Structures are given as C-alpha cells and as structure tokens.
Amino acid sequence: MTKRGNPETMSKDPNNKYVDCDNCAMEPLCVPIETNKQPLTLTETYLSRRISTDSGQALFVKDEPISAIYAVSSGTFKLTLNNENNEEKVMGFRFAGELIGEDALHPEKYAYNAVAIGKSSVCKVDVSELKACCEVIPNLQLNLVDLLTRQSSISQTEFQALIAKKSAESLLAAFLLNIAKRKSAHDGTKDSLNLSISRDNIANFLGLRRETLSRIFSKLQKEELIKVEGKQIQLIEFDKLTHLANL
Amino acid sequence: MTKRGNPETMSKDPNNKYVDCDNCAMEPLCVPIETNKQPLTLTETYLSRRISTDSGQALFVKDEPISAIYAVSSGTFKLTLNNENNEEKVMGFRFAGELIGEDALHPEKYAYNAVAIGKSSVCKVDVSELKACCEVIPNLQLNLVDLLTRQSSISQTEFQALIAKKSAESLLAAFLLNIAKRKSAHDGTKDSLNLSISRDNIANFLGLRRETLSRIFSKLQKEELIKVEGKQIQLIEFDKLTHLANL
DNA sequence: CGCAATTTTGACGTAGTTCAACACGTGTGG
DNA sequence: CCACACGTGTTGAACTACGTCAAAATTGCG
Numbered sequence: 001m002t003k004r005g006n007p008e009t010m011s012k013d014p015n016n017k018y019v020d021c022d023n024c025a026m027e028p029l030c031v032p033i034e035t036n037k038q039p040l041t042l043t044e045t046y047l048s049r050r051i052s053t054d055s056g057q058a059l060f061v062k063d064e065p066i067s068a069i070y071a072v073s074s075g076t077f078k079l080t081l082n083n084e085n086n087e088e089k090v091m092g093f094r095f096a097g098e099l100i101g102e103d104a105l106h107p108e109k110y111a112y113n114a115v116a117i118g119k120s121s122v123c124k125v126d127v128s129e130l131k132a133c134c135e136v137i138p139n140l141q142l143n144l145v146d147l148l149t150r151q152s153s154i155s156q157t158e159f160q161a162l163i164a165k166k167s168a169e170s171l172l173a174a175f176l177l178n179i180a181k182r183k184s185a186h187d188g189t190k191d192s193l194n195l196s197i198s199r200d201n202i203a204n205f206l207g208l209r210r211e212t213l214s215r216i217f218s219k220l221q222k223e224e225l226i227k228v229e230g231k232q233i234q235l236i237e238f239d240k241l242t243h244l245a246n247l
Numbered sequence: 248m249t250k251r252g253n254p255e256t257m258s259k260d261p262n263n264k265y266v267d268c269d270n271c272a273m274e275p276l277c278v279p280i281e282t283n284k285q286p287l288t289l290t291e292t293y294l295s296r297r298i299s300t301d302s303g304q305a306l307f308v309k310d311e312p313i314s315a316i317y318a319v320s321s322g323t324f325k326l327t328l329n330n331e332n333n334e335e336k337v338m339g340f341r342f343a344g345e346l347i348g349e350d351a352l353h354p355e356k357y358a359y360n361a362v363a364i365g366k367s368s369v370c371k372v373d374v375s376e377l378k379a380c381c382e383v384i385p386n387l388q389l390n391l392v393d394l395l396t397r398q399s400s401i402s403q404t405e406f407q408a409l410i411a412k413k414s415a416e417s418l419l420a421a422f423l424l425n426i427a428k429r430k431s432a433h434d435g436t437k438d439s440l441n442l443s444i445s446r447d448n449i450a451n452f453l454g455l456r457r458e459t460l461s462r463i464f465s466k467l468q469k470e471e472l473i474k475v476e477g478k479q480i481q482l483i484e485f486d487k488l489t490h491l492a493n494l
Numbered sequence: 495c496g497c498a499a500t501t502t503t504g505a506c507g508t509a510g511t512t513c514a515a516c517a518c519g520t521g522t523g524g
Numbered sequence: 525c526c527a528c529a530c531g532t533g534t535t536g537a538a539c540t541a542c543g544t545c546a547a548a549a550t551t552g553c554g
Contacts, residue, residue: 002424052554065291077480081407082493083411083493084493085494089370089410089411090387091407101398103396103399104505105392105396105404106393106396106397106399106400107400111400111403134389138385138388141385141388141389141392142388144388144392145352145388145391145392145395146353146397148350148392148396148399149350149353149395150353152350152353152395152399153350153353153354153358156286156350159406159410160328160338162409162410162412163336163406163409163454164328164330164336164454165409165412165453165454167541168541168542187517198499198500198501199500199501200501206409207411207412208542208543209542209543209544210500210501210502211501211502211503211542211543211544212541212542212543213544214502214503215499215502215503215542217501217502218502218503230501230550230551233406246330246331247330247331247332247334270527279551345505355502414509414510415509415510445531445532445533446532446533447531447532447533455510455511456510456511456512457533457534458511458512458513458533458534458535459510459511459534460533461533461535462510462535462538464533464534465534465535477533
C-alpha cells in the first residue's frame with residue numbers, strides 16, 4: 001500500500017519524490033473507497049492522480065469558482081494574493097501530502113492563487129463528482145469532515161508565528177521549525193531541510209524584506225543555530241531555535 | 248423563526264442583544280433538525296442554548312480535549328495563546344453568530360483559549376452527542392461540512408490584514424472594516440461600531456503597542472476618516488479607509 | 495561560458511517601540 | 525465625602541529594529 005498511481009509519471013528527481021499515499025491528507029477520499037465492495041472503484045469517478053505541473057503554473061486563481069480540491073503529491077506550492085498594485089503577497093506554502101483549495105468549499109470560489117514552485121504534481125478531486133458520490137456513500141462525508149479539520153489545523157500552525165508579530169529572528173526560527181515539522185511528517189528528515197522556496201518568497205511570506213531575511217540567516221548561522229548551504233538548511237540548535245520561536 | 252431559546256435567560260442590555268438564530272453560524276446544526284419528523288427533537292440531545300458567561304470567563308483553554316463547539320449568541324469572545332513567559336497573545340475575536348472551537352475537531356483538542364469579553368452567552372453543541380446523531384441523520388454531516396467551511400472562511404478574512412504586514416495605520420483600517428463587516432452581518436449597523444474590545448486587546452491582536460494604536464486612532468480621527476467616542480467608533484470615510492486597508 | 499536572476503553586504507532613514515508622565519473613570523475604605 | 529489605588533487611554537521624547545537604496549557577490553540557466 002505504498003506507491004499508487006501511474007509509474008511512468010513518477011519523478012526521477014530524488015529531491016522531488018512523490019509522497020506516499022498513506023501519508024497524504026487526501027487519503028480519506030482515496031483509499032477506503034478503493035477497498036470497499038463497489039461494482040466499480042468509485043474514486044475513479046472523481047479522482048485524478050498525480051497530474052504534473054510546471055514551475056510557476058497555477059492550479060487555480062483567486063475568485064475562480066471551485067471545481068476541484070488538490071493534494072500536493074510532489075514538490076511545493078505557494079498560495080498568494082495580489083493587492084491593488086498587482087504586487088504578490090505570499091500567504092502560505094503547501095508541501096507534499098498537504099491539501100490545496102479545500103477551504104473554498106463554502107464560498108464556492110477559491111480564496112487565493114495556488115502556484116507551483118518548481119516542477120510539482122498533484123492529485124485532484126473533482127468537487128461535483130465528489131458531492132454526487134457523497135450521496136451514495138454517507139461515510140465519505142465523515143471522511144471529508146476529517147480531511148477539512150485536519151488541513152485547517154495545519155493552516156493554523158502555519159499562521160501562528162506570523163500572528164504573534166515577533167522579531168524577524170523569531171519569525172524565521174518559527175518558520176524553519178514549522179517547515180521542518182511539516183516536511184518530516186512525510187520524508188522523515190528531521191533536522192535537515194531542503195528549502196525549495198526562494199528567499200524572496202520566504203521574505204514575502206514573513207512580511208520582511210529580502211535583505212533583512214538574508215541578514216537574519218547570516219546571524220543565525222554565525223551564532224551556529226543553523227547551517228546554511230544555499231537551499232539546504234541544517235537545524236543545529238533545535239532547542240535554542242524553539243526558544244527563539246516562542247519569543 | 249426569530250428568537251428561540253428560553254426568554255428568561257434573555258439579556259436586557261440593548262448593547263448586548265442575542266443574535267437571531269437564522270443569522271447564526273450554528274444554524275445548520277440547529278434548525279433543520281427541529282423541523283424534520285423525528286419522534287423527539289434531535290437537537291435536544293446535543294444542543295444547549297444560550298448559556299451565560301461572565302466577563303473573563305473561559306469557555307475552554309488550550310490543549311483541553313474537545314468536548315463541545317460553541318456559537319456566540321451575544322457578546323464577544325477573544326481567542327488567545329500564552330507564550331512561555333505567560334504573556335497573552337490575542338489571535339482573534341468572535342462576535343455574535345460566529346463559531347468557537349469548531350477547528351478543534353481534528354486534533355481533538357482546542358488550539359487556543361476562548362475568553363469572554365464582557366458578559367456574553369453561547370450556544371453549545373456537545374461533540375460526542377453530535378457524532379452519534381450524525382450516524383442517524385446523514386444529512387447532518389453535510390451541514391457540518393458547510394458550517395466548518397463557512398467559519399474557516401471568516402477566520403481567513405480576519406487574518407488577511409495581519410498577514411499582509413502593512414503599516415499600523417493600514418492594519419487598524421483593515422481591522423475596523425473587518426469588524427464592521429462581521430458585526431453588520433448580524434446587527435445591521437453599517438458605519439457605526441460598538442467596539443466592546445479594549446484598546447489593549449486590539450493592540451495585542453494587531454501586534455502593536457497600546458501607545459501606537461492610540462496614536463493611530465487619534466491620527467485617523469484628526470484626518471476625519473473615523474470619529475472616536477470611547478468604544479463607539481464611526482466610520483466616516485468608508486472609501487478612504489478601504490483604500491488604506493488595501494495598502 | 496556568459497548573462498540575468500538571486501542573494502548578500504553596507505550605509506543611512508524611519509516607523510514603531512520604549513520609557514515616562516499625565517488624565518480620566520471606577521471601586522474601596524476610612 | 526474625600527483619599528487613594530488601579531485599570532485604561534493619551535501624549536511627548538529618545539531609541540532601535542527593520543526598511544530603503546545602492547552595489548558587490550553568488551548562483552543558475554540558456
């Protein structure tokens with residue numbers, strides 16, 4: 001029960017592995033249905049597996065009516081808004097195993113743009129098909145509730161550091177720990193981070209300028225709390241970072 | 248179908264009115280069940296209406312296992328965290344008609360403290376009873392999904408100004424507009440705001456110091472964008488405020 | 495390789511913080 | 525009834541973390 005999906009679409013890049021389906025937030029909508037005794041596999045009616053996306057490609061844009069919800073199966077996505085000057089504001093990131101667009105179920109239109117960072121891939125659940133299937137299989141609704149609340153909890157932790165409006169140093173510490181935790185849930189690595197995200201995107205998300213972010217990276221490295229090698233970040237002093245993050 | 252609940256528990260304070268049930272986010276879990284042909288009213292098994300709370304009283308505290316989800320029926324609540332120095336961080340507010348604790352359904356423990364600001368009251372849905380009822384009435388699950396996604400959308404709008412990390416002025420403009428919008432959804436008033444929240448709590452939420460917030464209030468008043476009379480705020484230049492809020 | 499994009503570093507400006515003082519309302523006790 | 529403490533809100537003056545501008549260093553892609 002590890003890798004499903006079409007093998008020929010699988011990435012060869014070792015840094016861009018597909019997440020295991022049993023580590024994916026979409027699982028409640030995929031797995032159980034396959035194993036129950038329906039005449040045909042119900043998931044096929046609403047689920048498309050591992051669709052490749054190019055870097056910079058948008059899954060959807062803000063205010064588009066919802067048509068599907070997605071789970072990242074490899075790579076990274078950024079969630080963005082554009083202000084009235086058409087400047088981009090990054091409001092979050094989604095990594096392999098996490099959901100995108102699930103929070104559009106109510107107003108029925110997406111609340112942000114979802115853009116691939118680097119080559120990525122997603123699994124896609126068609127919403128109207130899903131709703132039809134929910135009529136047939138009541139248990140599917142419970143799975144949906146579970147999935148919604150699960151992802152909502154991840155989104156919350158992502159915001160908490162930002163909301164606390166702390167020093168730039170403490171913001172970065174919290175950010176690194178958050179990413180490390182979310183990534184480790186899927187790829188096992190604990191203190192080493194492959195940051196696929198550019199400094200610009202991180203700075204934008206944290207509400208800092210790229211220069212400030214760069215200075216903080218240097219500072220934390222000089223103090224030997226982290227080791228920076230381009231996009232590869234080592235978390236050395238986990239405890240001190242945690243303390244910093246908690247203000 | 249306006250006011251339900253026990254009349255003797257109703258507030259007499261005109262500034263602290265109960266929200267109409269049909270304007271309440273909890274409605275999907277209350278109304279429809281009352282009107283369907285069950286032998287007994289199912290809501291009674293999981294719903295307690297209009298429980299009074301004193302100012303400063305906590306509905307629940309962070310990390311407590313989830314037992315119920317709440318809808319504010321009158322008054323205001325603040326959602327808070329405590330950092331390691333036991334300082335309070337306000338992460339949001341909930342007004343009449345809005346939900347509290349619904350986002351604890353997944354990790355099954357509350358993610359924050361919920362504390363009444365001034366005398367307030369809530370309707371309470373017992374989670375284990377609710378789950379039991381979901382088994383009996385599948386449609387209830389769909390209502391739950393609706394309710395979860397709806398509230399999640401409100402929470403998002405509350406954060407968006409903060410995430411954008413703008414100037415203090417623009418933060419306050421966005422905050423006032425957000426509150427005005429959320430309150431007007433229930434009490435009709437559009438440009439006049441009864442801010443039940445103290446300046447300290449607002450400043451804390453916005454990540455500003457109380458002195459800064461006070462200066463900005465004065466500035467916006469001097470520029471005649473708002474009129475400040477203690478907790479009563481008039482939004483005068485709606486358009487200019489909106490522009491400010493959008494950076 | 496070579497050029498453009500990204501990241502880092504330095505010098506200076508400013509929005510918001512900090513600290514301190516004051517003003518106002520409310521509750522308490524003599 | 526006043527004296528006093530205490531919570532809340534406002535204002536002034538000096539300080540500082542982060543932003544801005546400019547330029548160098550590094551990375552990465554065609």
